[in-house]
Amino acid sequence: MSRLTKFVIIILLICAPLPLFALSADEIIREVDKRSTFVTSHATGTIIVTDRFGKRVSTFETWAKGSDKSLIEFTSLAERGQKILRVSQNLYLYYPEADQLIRLQGAALRQSVLGSDLSYEDMTREKSTLDAYRAALEGTEAIDGFDCYRITLTAKSRKEAYPIQHLWVDTQDFVVRKAVYATETGRELKEMKLLSTMKVGELLIAQESKVTDLLKRNSHTTMRIEEIDINMNLADSLFSLENLSW
Amino acid sequence: MVRRRTLLLGIFILLVASALNASAAVTGELTFDQRFEFKTDGHASTTFVPDIGLTASSSSTKTIRGEISLGVGYAESAWNLKVRRAYLRARLPYGRMTVGKAPLPWGNGLIFNVANLTGRDPLWLTSYYLPFGALSFGEIVYLPAFETATAKAGARLYLSLGPFTVEGGYLALLDRWDGHRAALSVQGHMGVDWWAAAAVPISAWDETAFSGGLFYSHAFLRGGTLSLRPEAQADLKGAYNLALQALYTPDLNTSFSFLTTYISETETLLIQGGGSLSLPEALVLTADIKLSFTQWAYTALALELGCSWRF
Numbered sequence: 001m002s003r004l005t006k007f008v009i010i011i012l013l014i015c016a017p018l019p020l021f022a023l024s025a026d027e028i029i030r031e032v033d034k035r036s037t038f039v040t041s042h043a044t045g046t047i048i049v050t051d052r053f054g055k056r057v058s059t060f061e062t063w064a065k066g067s068d069k070s071l072i073e074f075t076s077l078a079e080r081g082q083k084i085l086r087v088s089q090n091l092y093l094y095y096p097e098a099d100q101l102i103r104l105q106g107a108a109l110r111q112s113v114l115g116s117d118l119s120y121e122d123m124t125r126e127k128s129t130l131d132a133y134r135a136a137l138e139g140t141e142a143i144d145g146f147d148c149y150r151i152t153l154t155a156k157s158r159k160e161a162y163p164i165q166h167l168w169v170d171t172q173d174f175v176v177r178k179a180v181y182a183t184e185t186g187r188e189l190k191e192m193k194l195l196s197t198m199k200v201g202e203l204l205i206a207q208e209s210k211v212t213d214l215l216k217r218n219s220h221t222t223m224r225i226e227e228i229d230i231n232m233n234l235a236d237s238l239f240s241l242e243n244l245s246w
Numbered sequence: 247m248v249r250r251r252t253l254l255l256g257i258f259i260l261l262v263a264s265a266l267n268a269s270a271a272v273t274g275e276l277t278f279d280q281r282f283e284f285k286t287d288g289h290a291s292t293t294f295v296p297d298i299g300l301t302a303s304s305s306s307t308k309t310i311r312g313e314i315s316l317g318v319g320y321a322e323s324a325w326n327l328k329v330r331r332a333y334l335r336a337r338l339p340y341g342r343m344t345v346g347k348a349p350l351p352w353g354n355g356l357i358f359n360v361a362n363l364t365g366r367d368p369l370w371l372t373s374y375y376l377p378f379g380a381l382s383f384g385e386i387v388y389l390p391a392f393e394t395a396t397a398k399a400g401a402r403l404y405l406s407l408g409p410f411t412v413e414g415g416y417l418a419l420l421d422r423w424d425g426h427r428a429a430l431s432v433q434g435h436m437g438v439d440w441w442a443a444a445a446v447p448i449s450a451w452d453e454t455a456f457s458g459g460l461f462y463s464h465a466f467l468r469g470g471t472l473s474l475r476p477e478a479q480a481d482l483k484g485a486y487n488l489a490l491q492a493l494y495t496p497d498l499n500t501s502f503s504f505l506t507t508y509i510s511e512t513e514t515l516l517i518q519g520g521g522s523l524s525l526p527e528a529l530v531l532t533a534d535i536k537l538s539f540t541q542w543a544y545t546a547l548a549l550e551l552g553c554s555w556r557f
Contacts, residue, residue: 108463239380
């Protein structure tokens with residue numbers, strides 16, 4: 001083997017892992033946001049809360065436009081007609097029994113939705129992650145057999161519900177396979193694990209995720225997207241108080 | 247007169263029912279409350295209150311929707327049928343219109359809310375709602391003298407101004423000037439949610455009333471949430487009411503509540519504590535104990551046990 005051949009092989013071996021790190025943490029997070037944010041989307045789904053009393057199933061329908069407008073309407077019997085509207089930083093609830101609008105701000109955003117392990121913030125958060133967090137690439141790790149970037153997000157301000165987030169992002173499809181949400185001191189609050197994915201056009205998106213509140217015992221929440229359509233025409237008036245109280 | 251009113255009501259309900267298409271969602275709620283009361287004068291009583299409600303509402307179409315909610319309750323040795331809601335709502339080229347019996351909640355505040363000029367119960371009304379952008383709107387309302395002695399008319403403006411919500415309302419009795427009232431309510435967030443409101447009778451400024459409150463929710467690290475809601479109401483004549491509500495939800499199914507209310511005019515203090523347990527299949531069990539004191543002397547104790555099921 002000539003010296004030149006050896007040199008080329010050594011260089012190739014050194015450079016082999018580089019493609020995995022060819023992207024910066026910011027670029028990876030931008031790709032995650034890009035692939036999970038559609039011009040518009042309409043989906044139906046299920047939230048299953050499992051606790052010591054058994055399982056409670058709630059169904060919902062959701063519409064979204066860009067990264068800052070979303071509307072969720074619950075369709076299951078016990079909570080039929082309850083809605084959550086987010087327009088930019090403004091979050092409103094609507095209770096049909098009282099025909100009442102309630103604006104949620106501050107700590108109230110961390111309250112549980114329908115007694116699940118998901119908060120209002122979790123359900124409706126904006127997807128411009130880098131506006132709110134600094135990202136750092138910690139390395140790579142396999143999750144359920146998928147190679148993932150391990151990324152730590154640190155909140156830029158104290159108003160974020162989760163000061164620290166650890167994300168495991170699939171190196172191929174840029175779906176978040178696992179996430180752990182923690183306090184500033186590193187105390188773990190919640191864990192999200194991706195259970196299944198689905199194809200939407202050319203993109204792979206999360207279909208079923210399991211969220212566990214690590215501070216509670218014997219409970220977890222599974223959220224599943226049953227059907228989703230993307231990039232259809234949705235009027236801006238859909239994301240308004242008029243439609244919320246319709 | 248009563249017959250004519252009943253006929254009109256029947257026609258309207260049929261109209262709403264015909265607007266509900268075949269895919270209308272029908273839900274029901276069955277509630278049983280058993281109340282035991284013991285008074286210091288030696289009088290003891292038990293009351294059993296069954297109640298059933300049926301609601302049919304059309305699925306959310308883009309231009310028209312309707313809802314009918316009828317309830318049958320047992321009170322004072324008789325079953326009573328009540329129209330809880332019956333309304334049609336239609337989108338117009340600009341704004342939307344509601345005709346029928348519907349809730350009309352104005353202002354903020356769970357216990358005291360002087361800006362709610364129309365009361366808490368659903369009312370017979372005709373209203374026109376005009377949105378201004380996504381998060382603001384105006385509303386004009388006419389309340390006929392259908393179940394009330396006097397017809398009323400009013401308007402409100404709801405504005406989302408950055409972190410604040412500002413709501414102004416005006417309600418007039420149509421047959422006399424002294425029943426006109428104006429109200430202003432503001433809501434915001436500074437560490438805790440807060441709101442404040444003032445209601446002014448136009449012909450009697452000295453009866454101006456104020457209400458306000460705070461809301462704070464704390465999620466414990468080991469799970470569970472504690473919500474605190476102090477509220478107050480006062481008027482220029484010196485009367486005041488105070489209330490503190492605390493709600494603790496240790497897990498997804500259980501909640502414990504505590505409410506204490508003081509009414510200065512009657513020097514009455516009410517203390518209420520209870521709990522509720524939500525079970526699968528939308529079944530909820532509740533238990534409450536209520537203690538009443540007047541002029542700092544204990545006057546009554548009541549225990550209420552309840553069960554409700556939504557189907």
